Amino acid sequence: MPDLGFTSPNKQQLPALAGIWSLRSNPEEQRVLQIEKQKQEIQAVTQSQLSCSPRRVSRCHLRSSNVEISFRNFCSFVITWANVTTPNSLAISTRRPDNLQMTDTPYRINYTKNANMETMKGLYNAVTGNPTVQNVANTTAAAVGTAVNTVNDGIRGDIKQRDLSTYTVEDCQKGNYITTDFGTRMSDTDTSLKGGERGPILLEDFHFREKTTHFDHERIPERAVHARGAGAHGYFQMYEAIPDLSCADVFQHPSERTPVFVRFSTVAGSRGSADTVRDVRGFAVKFYTKEGNWDLVGNNIPIFFVQEAIKFADLVHAAKPEPHNEIPQAQTAHDNFWDFISLTPESTHMTLWTMSDRAIPRSYRLMQGFGVHTFVLYNADGKRRFVKFHWTPKLGSHSLVWDESQKITGADPDFHRRDLWEAIESGAYPEWELGLQIVEEEDEHKFDFDILDSTKFIPEELAPIRYVGKMVLNRNPDNYFAETEQVAFCTQHVVPGIAFSNDPLLQGRNHSYLDTQITRLGGPNFQEIPINKPVCPVTNNQRDGAHRMTINKGRVNYFPNRFGCPMTATAAQGGYVHPPTMVHGPKIRARGPKFAEHFNQARYFYNSLCSWEKEHVIKSYAFELGHVDDLGVREKMIQRLNCVDLDLAQKVASAIGVKPPTTFDGNAHDQRSAKLTLAGSPRDSIATRKIAFLIGPGYNSAQLKTVRAGLAAAGAVTVVIGPTKGEQEKGDEAQFTYTSCKSVLFDGLVLVGGTQYEKMSQIGEVKQFVNETFKHCKPIGAIEEGAEFLKTFGFIGVGIAGPGEQDVSSQGVVTSMKFSPSIMDLSGTISWGKDLHKAIAEHRHFERIIDPVPA
Ligand code: HEM
Numbered sequence: 001m002p003d004l005g006f007t008s009p010n011k012q013q014l015p016a017l018a019g020i021w022s023l024r025s026n027p028e029e030q031r032v033l034q035i036e037k038q039k040q041e042i043q044a045v046t047q048s049q050l051s052c053s054p055r056r057v058s059r060c061h062l063r064s065s066n067v068e069i070s071f072r073n074f075c076s077f078v079i080t081w082a083n084v085t086t087p088n089s090l091a092i093s094t095r096r097p098d099n100l101q102m103t104d105t106p107y108r109i110n111y112t113k114n115a116n117m118e119t120m121k122g123l124y125n126a127v128t129g130n131p132t133v134q135n136v137a138n139t140t141a142a143a144v145g146t147a148v149n150t151v152n153d154g155i156r157g158d159i160k161q162r163d164l165s166t167y168t169v170e171d172c173q174k175g176n177y178i179t180t181d182f183g184t185r186m187s188d189t190d191t192s193l194k195g196g197e198r199g200p201i202l203l204e205d206f207h208f209r210e211k212t213t214h215f216d217h218e219r220i221p222e223r224a225v226h227a228r229g230a231g232a233h234g235y236f237q238m239y240e241a242i243p244d245l246s247c248a249d250v251f252q253h254p255s256e257r258t259p260v261f262v263r264f265s266t267v268a269g270s271r272g273s274a275d276t277v278r279d280v281r282g283f284a285v286k287f288y289t290k291e292g293n294w295d296l297v298g299n300n301i302p303i304f305f306v307q308e309a310i311k312f313a314d315l316v317h318a319a320k321p322e323p324h325n326e327i328p329q330a331q332t333a334h335d336n337f338w339d340f341i342s343l344t345p346e347s348t349h350m351t352l353w354t355m356s357d358r359a360i361p362r363s364y365r366l367m368q369g370f371g372v373h374t375f376v377l378y379n380a381d382g383k384r385r386f387v388k389f390h391w392t393p394k395l396g397s398h399s400l401v402w403d404e405s406q407k408i409t410g411a412d413p414d415f416h417r418r419d420l421w422e423a424i425e426s427g428a429y430p431e432w433e434l435g436l437q438i439v440e441e442e443d444e445h446k447f448d449f450d451i452l453d454s455t456k457f458i459p460e461e462l463a464p465i466r467y468v469g470k471m472v473l474n475r476n477p478d479n480y481f482a483e484t485e486q487v488a489f490c491t492q493h494v495v496p497g498i499a500f501s502n503d504p505l506l507q508g509r510n511h512s513y514l515d516t517q518i519t520r521l522g523g524p525n526f527q528e529i530p531i532n533k534p535v536c537p538v539t540n541n542q543r544d545g546a547h548r549m550t551i552n553k554g555r556v557n558y559f560p561n562r563f564g565c566p567m568t569a570t571a572a573q574g575g576y577v578h579p580p581t582m583v584h585g586p587k588i589r590a591r592g593p594k595f596a597e598h599f600n601q602a603r604y605f606y607n608s609l610c611s612w613e614k615e616h617v618i619k620s621y622a623f624e625l626g627h628v629d630d631l632g633v634r635e636k637m638i639q640r641l642n643c644v645d646l647d648l649a650q651k652v653a654s655a656i657g658v659k660p661p662t663t664f665d666g667n668a669h670d671q672r673s674a675k676l677t678l679a680g681s682p683r684d685s686i687a688t689r690k691i692a693f694l695i696g697p698g699y700n701s702a703q704l705k706t707v708r709a710g711l712a713a714a715g716a717v718t719v720v721i722g723p724t725k726g727e728q729e730k731g732d733e734a735q736f737t738y739t740s741c742k743s744v745l746f747d748g749l750v751l752v753g754g755t756q757y758e759k760m761s762q763i764g765e766v767k768q769f770v771n772e773t774f775k776h777c778k779p780i781g782a783i784e785e786g787a788e789f790l791k792t793f794g795f796i797g798v799g800i801a802g803p804g805e806q807d808v809s810s811q812g813v814v815t816s817m818k819f820s821p822s823i824m825d826l827s828g829t830i831s832w833g834k835d836l837h838k839a840i841a842e843h844r845h846f847e848r849i850i851d852p853v854p855a
Pocket of ligand 1 (some may be wrong): 222223224225226229263264265281282283284297298299303304308309310312313371372373454487488489505508509512513516517520
C-alpha cells in the first residue's frame with residue numbers, strides 16, 4: 001500500500017495503517033489534502049481494512065456521541081455523530097498511538113455533507129455486509145443510532161468475535177521469531193543438535209523433542225459420527241419478538257444480533273472422506289446468547305432412522321464401514337447397512353428421504369435444516385407449547401445428480417467445504433430463515449402419529465410454519481482445528497424458555513454428546529475452549545480436570561457455603577426453572593402405541609414427490625441394494641418398500657434380481673403435500689451459480705465479455721476454461737484448462753461464437769465436458785458457432801437454433817444464431833439472455849431423456 005504521507009514521529013510503529021490513514025496532525029497540512037483524496041482513502045478503509053479489522057481491534061467503546069475503536073498495535077479512530085437529529089455532521093477522526101498509548105490529539109477530517117453520507121453508507125455496508133441501508137441521510141435519529149451501533153459491532157466484531165479475538169494470534173507477521181512453546185527464540189529450526197555433523201542426534205535438543213512431541217500428539221479422535229464437516233460464523237436476528245411463545249432472550253430483540261457458529265457435516269464418513277457422498281447432512285447451530293449457549297443440533301432431513309437413542313449405536317455400527325475389512329468408506333451401499341434397515345421397519349421412512357435428492361445437496365447453502373425432534377417452548381407464565389424448528393435457505397433447496405456427485409468425490413472431495421468458504425469470502429453470505437411449527441400442549445394427541453416419534457414429521461398442513469427470524473453466515477473461521485474441529489454441540493445446551501419433549505431419541509442424545517466430547521476433547525474442561533465458551537459469565541463449583549484454564553479464586557468450591565456464592569437464580573433472575581410437566585406411568589421398556597406404525601408417512605412422502613424425484617429414489621435404491629450380496633436382505637427390503645408403494649417395490653425389485661411383488665402390502669392412501677417436493681423450491685435467482693465458458697483459439701471475445709458481464713450482474717460466478725491457463729489470445733483470463741477441471745464442478749455451460757470449434761471438436765475432454773453437462777441436466781447456452789457445435793452432439797429431443805432461426809430455448813438448452821451487444825438485457829420480454837437466466841435459475845432440467853428407469 002502506498003505511503004500517502006503519514007507525518008507521525010512514530011511512523012515506524014505504524015506499518016500497516018499508515019498508508020490508508022495518511023492524515024496530518026496539523027490543521028494547516030490537513031487543508032492541503034483534497035476532499036476527493038480523503039474520500040478515496042476512507043473508501044479504501046471501509047472496503048479493505050475494516051471488513052477484516054475485527055481481528056486487530058483491541059478496544060472499542062461505544063459512547064452516546066461516538067464510537068472509538070483501537071487497533072492492536074496500530075492506531076484508533078473515532079466515529080462521531082455530532083448531532084443525530086441532523087445526521088449530516090458525521091466526522092471521522094483518528095487518534096495516533098504513542099507506541100501502545102493513545103494520545104489525546106485526534107486527527108480529524110471534515111467532510112462536505114454528501115461526502116459524509118457516502119462515507120457512512122460505505123462504512124456501514126462494508127462492516128455489516130448489509131446493503132439495505134441505502135441512504136443514511138434520510139433515516140431517523142433512532143435508525144442512525146442503530147446504524148452506529150451496528151457499525152460499531154461490525155468493526156469491533158460481535159461479542160463472540162471479540163471474545164475469540166483475545167485468543168487469536170497472527171504468528172506470521174514481520175518481526176516475529178520462531179520460539180519454543182515456552183517462548184525461547186530459536187536460531188535454527190531445520191537442523192537437529194548432533195554429536196558431530198553426521199550424528200547422532202542428542203537428547204539435549206529440546207527444540208527437536210518439543211516440536212516432534214507436539215506433532216506426535218496433535219491428532220485428536222474424530223467425531224464418532226459427523227466426523228467430516230465445515231463451519232462458519234454469523235448471526236441470528238429475529239423479525240419480531242415472540243414473548244407469547246418463549247421467554248428466551250434470544251427471541252426477544254429484533255434490533256439485536258445473536259452471534260452463531262454453524263457446522264455442517266456428513267454423518268457416516270471419516271474426517272478425510274468426500275463431501276458429496278449420499279448421506280444425511282448435519283446442520284448444527286450454536287447460538288451464543290446472553291443467557292448461555294443454545295445448541296440446535298439438527299440435520300437436513302426432518303426425521304430420523306430410529307425412534308430410540310438406545311438403537312443409535314446399532315444404526316451407526318451398521319452404516320459405518322464393515323468391521324472385518326473397514327469397507328466401504330462413507331457409503332451405505334453395503335450388506336450390513338441394509339441388513340439393519342430391513343430388520344428395523346421404523347427406518348423405512350428415513351431411507352426414502354436418504355434415497356431422494358435431499359441426500360446429495362448441491363451446497364450446504366442450498367439445503368434446509370431441521371431440529372428434527374419435537375422441542376418445547378415456554379413463556380414467562382410457564383405456558384408450554386411443542387415446537388419443531390425449521391431452517392429454510394433463501395436461495396432455495398437444490399441438489400446434485402447421483403452420477404455427478406460420485407464424480408465430484410474425485411474431482412473435488414472438498415466441494416461443499418470450498419463452496420461455503422468461497423461464498424462467504426466473496427460476500428455472498430448464505431442465509432436461512434428460522435421457522436417454528438407450534439403445537440399447543442392440549443393438542444399433543446390429536447395426530448395419528450406420536451409427536452414424540454422422530455421417525456415422523458408434522459405436516460405443514462396440520463401445523464403451519466411461522467418464520468420468526470433469519471440467520472446469516474458472514475465470516476469464515478480463522479483456524480479449522482481450533483474452531484470447526486473443537487466446537488462441541490450438545491442438544492442439552494438450552495436456555496430458559498426452551499425445553500425438551502419426552503422424545504426418547506432426544507433424551508438419549510442429551511446424554512451422548514457431553515459423554516463423547518469428554519473423550520474427543522480430552523477431559524471435562526472442553527467448554528473452556530474459546531469456540532465453546534459462552535459469552536455470559538460461567539460461575540459454578542466445577543474445578544480441576546485436565547487442561548483447566550480458569551483460575552478460580554476463593555476458598556470454597558462447594559454449595560452451600562458460608563459466603564453464599566455463587567448463588568442459584570430464580571426465574572426472575574434468569575435461572576433455568578424446568579417448566580412443570582406431568583410424568584406418570586409404570587417403569588417399563590416400551591414405546592407409545594402410535595410408535596408401532598411405520599409406513600403411512602413414508603407413503604405420504606413418496607406420493608408428494610414429482611416424477612423425476614420418484615425416478616431418482618427408485619434408481620438410488622437400485623444402486624444401493626445393487627451393492628448388497630445377500631439375497632435375503634434384498635428380498636426383505638423389497639417387502640418393506642412394498643408397504644410404501646407397489647410401483648416403487650416392483651421397479652426396485654426388478655433392478656436388483658428379486659421377484660417383484662404383485663399386490664400391495666400397505667395402506668394405499670393418497671395423501672400428499674406440495675411442501676415436500678424439491679420441485680416447489682424457489683427458482684428465480686442465479687446468485688452464486690457457477691457457470692463455465694469453454695473457449696479455444698479463435699473464440700469471440702466480445703461475446704464472452706458480454707455474456708460474462710450479464711451473468712455476473714445477476715450474481716452468478718463465471719469461470720473461463722481454455723486450452724491453457726492464464727491470458728488467452730484476446731486478453732481474457734482462463735482460470736482452468738480442459739484437463740484441470742471437470743464439468744461436474746459447474747452449474748452450467750456457455751459456448752460463445754468463433755472459429756474455435758474445428759479444433760475443440762477434436763478434443764476428448766471438451767466433448768466429455770459438453771456431454772456431461774447435458775447428462776447432468778444442467779443449463780447450456782450457445783451463440784452462433786457455439787450453437788452449431790452443440791448441434792453436432794445430437795441430444796435427443798432438444799431444439800437448437802439453426803441458420804436464420806429465432807432464439808430457441810428447449811429443455812434448458814438456450815441457443816441463438818444472432819449475437820447483439822444487448823443479448824443479456826433482462827428488461828425486455830424476450831431475449832436469449834433472459835432465457836439463459838431462467839434456465840440457470842431452474843437449476844436442473846430433468847425433462848431431458850438421459851437413462852431410462854429400469855423396466
Ligand atoms: C435426530 C437425530 C439426530 C440428529 C439430528 C443428530 C445430529 C448430529 C449432528 C449435526 C452432529 C454433528 C455435530 C457437529 O457438527 O459437531 C452430531 C454428532 C453426534 N451425534 Fe447426533 N444426531 C442425532 C441422533 C443422535 C443420537 C440418537 C445419538 C446418540 C444416542 C447421537 C450421537 C452423536 C454423537 C456421539 C456425535 C458426535 C459429537 C461430537 O463428537 O462432538 N446423535 N449429531
